Amino acid sequence: xxxxxxxxxxxxxxxxxxxxxxxxxxxxxxxxxxxxxxxxxxxxxxxxxxxxxxxxxxxxxxxxxxxxxxxxxxxxxxxxxxxxxxxxxxxxxxxxxxxxxxxxxxxxxxxx
Amino acid sequence: xxxxxxxxxxxxxxxxxxxxxxxxxxxxxxxxxxxxxxxxxxxxxxxxxxxxxxxxxxxxxxxxxxxxxxxxxxxxxxxxxxxxxxxxxxxxxxxxxxxxxxxxxxxxxxxxxx
Numbered sequence: 001x002x003x004x005x006x007x008x009x010x011x012x013x014x015x016x017x018x019x020x021x022x023x024x025x026x027x028x029x030x031x032x033x034x035x036x037x038x039x040x041x042x043x044x045x046x047x048x049x050x051x052x053x054x055x056x057x058x059x060x061x062x063x064x065x066x067x068x069x070x071x072x073x074x075x076x077x078x079x080x081x082x083x084x085x086x087x088x089x090x091x092x093x094x095x096x097x098x099x100x101x102x103x104x105x106x107x108x109x110x111x112x
Numbered sequence: 113x114x115x116x117x118x119x120x121x122x123x124x125x126x127x128x129x130x131x132x133x134x135x136x137x138x139x140x141x142x143x144x145x146x147x148x149x150x151x152x153x154x155x156x157x158x159x160x161x162x163x164x165x166x167x168x169x170x171x172x173x174x175x176x177x178x179x180x181x182x183x184x185x186x187x188x189x190x191x192x193x194x195x196x197x198x199x200x201x202x203x204x205x206x207x208x209x210x211x212x213x214x215x216x217x218x219x220x221x222x223x224x225x226x
Contacts (some may be wrong), residue, residue: 040218041218042116042216042217042218043201043203090156099143099144099161100161101156101158101203102158103148103155103156103157103158105155106153106154106155108153
């Protein structure tokens with residue numbers, strides 16, 4: 001596998017469910033990101049991890065919980081979500097500061 | 113507030129036409145600017161990255177320029193093809209107070225008609 005891989009590609013969950021999104025990068029990068037993309041809005045940065053340490057949390061509700069066990073893997077744990085959380089969740093990676101961002105294909109989340 | 117604006121929001125052109133997509137940013141303290149392509153329901157594909165010390169970058173039929181003084185970047189697509197139809201996003205890495213923030217525009221949806 002190459003690049004940035006996200007699973008699952010599609011997820012439907014009820015408001016009381018607990019699920020997780022997974023991201024894996026095979027590029028040797030040391031920074032990983034979660035973005036949210038909703039219709040007609042710019043991409044919203046949610047979390048940033050540099051060398052496995054969380055360096056940014058953009059006022060994301062606690063029902064979204066990130067986990068970064070190592071520089072290659074990133075998770076987004078979801079619990080008691082709201083219908084307005086339905087969106088495309090994108091994972092990205094980069095070398096810290098060098099800049100070029102590489103994205104996964106995204107996980108399309110629908111909250112019923 | 114740091115903002116990135118892309119105009120137009122949508123563009124429709126006949127196949128073979130050369131076209132320019134625009135991106136403007138509010139802060140001249142830019143570290144780099146990246147252009148992406150996004151197909152419906154898919155992730156973002158990196159097209160070109162321009163560092164603040166560069167004026168332009170080229171890849172095949174694509175050419176991106178950066179003018180820091182005017183706060184503008186353009187993406188030039190030569191001899192457009194139907195396969196170029198997608199949403200094009202620019203993202204500026206802006207520096208403020210010693211920290212860096214990547215700010216995305218809302219994108220330009222391009223349709224190239226056969």
